[in-house]
Amino acid sequence: MFFYVETGFSSDTHRLQFIPARREASHPAVTETQDDEDNLQDQIRRRRKTEWKRRQGGQTFLDHLIINVRGGNGGDGCVAFHREKWKPMGPPSGGSGGRGGDVYILPTPNLTTLSSIPKRIRGAAGANGQGTWQNGKNAPPTIIKVPLGTVLRELLPGDPRRAKDEWEAEEEGLEGLGPEDRRAKLRDDRWVHYPRYADDNINRDVFKQAEASLHREERARRWARKQRALSPINVDLDKTEEVVISDDAPLGTGRQEWLGQLVARGGSGGLGNPHFLSPINRSPKFATRGHEGERITLSLELKILADIGLVGMPNAGKSTLLRALTGGRAKTEVASYAFTTLNPIVGVIRVAEDGTFEGALQGERVFEETAIEEERLRECELSETEDQDQLLRSEDTSDAEQRTGHHFDIHETFRFTVADNPGLIARASENVGLGHSFLRSMERSLALVYVVDFSRPDPWDELRDLKDELEKYLPGMSDKAHMVIANKADLLGGDGDQKAVDEAREKLRRLEEYVKTEMVVKTADGERILDVIPASAKLSQNTKKVVRLMQNYVQQARTAQV
Numbered sequence: 001m002f003f004y005v006e007t008g009f010s011s012d013t014h015r016l017q018f019i020p021a022r023r024e025a026s027h028p029a030v031t032e033t034q035d036d037e038d039n040l041q042d043q044i045r046r047r048r049k050t051e052w053k054r055r056q057g058g059q060t061f062l063d064h065l066i067i068n069v070r071g072g073n074g075g076d077g078c079v080a081f082h083r084e085k086w087k088p089m090g091p092p093s094g095g096s097g098g099r100g101g102d103v104y105i106l107p108t109p110n111l112t113t114l115s116s117i118p119k120r121i122r123g124a125a126g127a128n129g130q131g132t133w134q135n136g137k138n139a140p141p142t143i144i145k146v147p148l149g150t151v152l153r154e155l156l157p158g159d160p161r162r163a164k165d166e167w168e169a170e171e172e173g174l175e176g177l178g179p180e181d182r183r184a185k186l187r188d189d190r191w192v193h194y195p196r197y198a199d200d201n202i203n204r205d206v207f208k209q210a211e212a213s214l215h216r217e218e219r220a221r222r223w224a225r226k227q228r229a230l231s232p233i234n235v236d237l238d239k240t241e242e243v244v245i246s247d248d249a250p251l252g253t254g255r256q257e258w259l260g261q262l263v264a265r266g267g268s269g270g271l272g273n274p275h276f277l278s279p280i281n282r283s284p285k286f287a288t289r290g291h292e293g294e295r296i297t298l299s300l301e302l303k304i305l306a307d308i309g310l311v312g313m314p315n316a317g318k319s320t321l322l323r324a325l326t327g328g329r330a331k332t333e334v335a336s337y338a339f340t341t342l343n344p345i346v347g348v349i350r351v352a353e354d355g356t357f358e359g360a361l362q363g364e365r366v367f368e369e370t371a372i373e374e375e376r377l378r379e380c381e382l383s384e385t386e387d388q389d390q391l392l393r394s395e396d397t398s399d400a401e402q403r404t405g406h407h408f409d410i411h412e413t414f415r416f417t418v419a420d421n422p423g424l425i426a427r428a429s430e431n432v433g434l435g436h437s438f439l440r441s442m443e444r445s446l447a448l449v450y451v452v453d454f455s456r457p458d459p460w461d462e463l464r465d466l467k468d469e470l471e472k473y474l475p476g477m478s479d480k481a482h483m484v485i486a487n488k489a490d491l492l493g494g495d496g497d498q499k500a501v502d503e504a505r506e507k508l509r510r511l512e513e514y515v516k517t518e519m520v521v522k523t524a525d526g527e528r529i530l531d532v533i534p535a536s537a538k539l540s541q542n543t544k545k546v547v548r549l550m551q552n553y554v555q556q557a558r559t560a561q562v
């Protein structure tokens, strides 16, 4: 007779409609055949492995993170009755629960890495309602600060890294239960009863009606949530927003602070028993519990901002070049094995008006592998302790070195940043080597510079692979390239005999020819031919020219942006 018999959530057939299989099936990542499925699993495994490899150095720098966020749960409603002298049957007086806290993500310029962000975040819970009509307090919002330039993406159903949402989690908790137990558990999760009245309530029609209307409301909520899930969160948090309130805003609206991007709403509070008061139910002995907050899995990616990105195969000398350009200040490791650099590292290049840059001030300096340099430094320190005079002298020199940098402050007229990247190899898009996911940081850089090992027999092949991989990462990405640095040029030319020098010249000419014919970049106003510069990062040869050209690209791009 009652409506709930057909549609009440105690009906098992009805609940089956909410199993998440339908959402999963609509996701493109889920493939039909077993082969494709295996392929996908394989790809995911490889991606994880390469990500792990990149982070194993224990760096505090993190540019990719997956977090599980939950909005705060709502507080429970309260079942209570008013008690007063001479009033034997007081009215129901249970307060409602407070709302659970929302979770926001706020970009801030003060952070530079994602490493301080917890992997699991839960909004604050709303307070429970209490007797004498006292409603529970709403929970304050939780604000998670992330660095500017973070990209937020919601993981979709079908992604193995995604945690269950609130409905799926509930369904999981009910697994293996018979229909009776299942119904009882669902009821327990939704209702608060007056002490010792649980059994009595369940058999009363008023409760059944309330249960049915709660179910209808829940269905509407799920529908709304599903609609929201159709447009998943995908935002680039690269600027902070100011909330501007017009001058004629009503008095008292005040200035509202921008809390950031709302990612998970808190659950609403449960209703106290006065809400169930009706002409046929004068003494409602039940109240509802608060709703659970939304659950969502987000992937955070940090795009570091550097004006210029170095792209090259492993061991081409990218890290050595960055150290040479920054005078050794960039703390990036150099070694003779592939994949020394695991994460992008940014160095600042300071240039004076006459084109000298800070690194060039130190005169003839050889940028060796970091382990060798450290060894040399240690030896130096040891001998210093032995000889007091030498100690004094070495203090002098270190002072002088500091002063070079210090004096440079007055001369500096231009400054730009260069990012040293992990090595990119052919088939990186299939996650060979370190993959190419680190290129996301380069998406927003103003210019890219190829670094190739010129002492290898066929540097042009390297260039072709590099360009291909850039295009595979993001079509059009290779159009940002401006220059090819033919590094390790010191290894060519032998001892200066004419034959070897001629050979080196011929090789350079061939490289230039290749760049002119195969690597032409299309720009808005025609075509651009990349500059080819032979250089030696280790011996700081020709680095001044490299810096001058880099400065030009940055200046052009900056003025074009304005």
Ligand SMILES: Nc1nc2c(ncn2[C@@H]2O[C@H](COP(=O)(O)OP(=O)(O)OP(=O)(O)O)[C@@H](O)[C@H]2O)c(=O)[nH]1
Residues within 6 Å of the ligand: 312, 313, 314, 315, 316, 317, 318, 319, 320, 321, 333, 334, 335, 336, 337, 338, 339, 340, 341, 342, 367, 368, 369, 421, 422, 423, 424, 487, 488, 489, 490, 491, 535, 536, 537, 538, 539
């Ligand atoms: N002779 C010579 N050797 C160089 C030059 N530049 C770099 N090297 C050496 O090449 C090796 C690799 O240098 P790295 O700077 O670590 O190369 P990388 O491109 O950063 O390599 P990954 O970080 O693995 O991608 C080191 O042994 C350097 O000493 C150069 O101009 N001349």
Ligand SMILES: [Mg+2]
Residues within 6 Å of the ligand: 318, 319, 320, 333, 334, 340, 341, 420, 421, 422
């Ligand atoms: Mg390196």
